[in-house]
Amino acid sequence: MPFIGIKFAAKLEKENPMAIIITDECINCGACEPECPNTAIYEGADDWRYADGTDLSGKVVLPNGKAVDANETNEPISDEIYFIVADKCTECKGFHDEPQCAAVCPVDCCIPDEDNVESEETLLAKQAFMHNK
Ligand code: SF4
Ligand code: SF4
Secondary structure (H helix, E strand, O other): OOOOOOHHHHHHOOOOOOOOOOOOOOOOOOOOOHHHOOEEEEEEEOOEOOOOOOOOOOEEEEEOEEEOOOOOOOOOOOOOOOOOHHHOOOOOOOOOOOOHHHHHHHOOOOOEEEEOOOOOOHHHHHHHHHOOO
């Protein structure tokens, strides 16, 4: 099993599931990006789309009620470091038992996003929505 920082594992156990966020301790190694099953991770300064790595296309209403064009390019969330699109992050629910970005990050800077607390059911519904299940 990949290593997850003890503090992070304890936090996950203690709290509700939530999306993951990358802190400014990121060293831009790029290890997390290819591990994300939802293509929710982007390199700093990269544009991103809901359609990237998902089955979403055209105008859609996300499970959280937000109406978006999945094919539209969006501005980078960070110009400096890798970032996670919270709307696309399911904490890897539906694919893996644990967040893959956190498992591979060499500096433990992929941590639960306190501003995006979601139930396991919500995260699974988000995953099913994005992958046409
Ligand atoms: S927790 Fe999983 S879905 Fe969320 S950004 Fe990390 S690898 Fe992607
Ligand atoms: S694995 Fe960690 S340090 Fe490397 S790019 Fe991702 S968040 Fe940054």
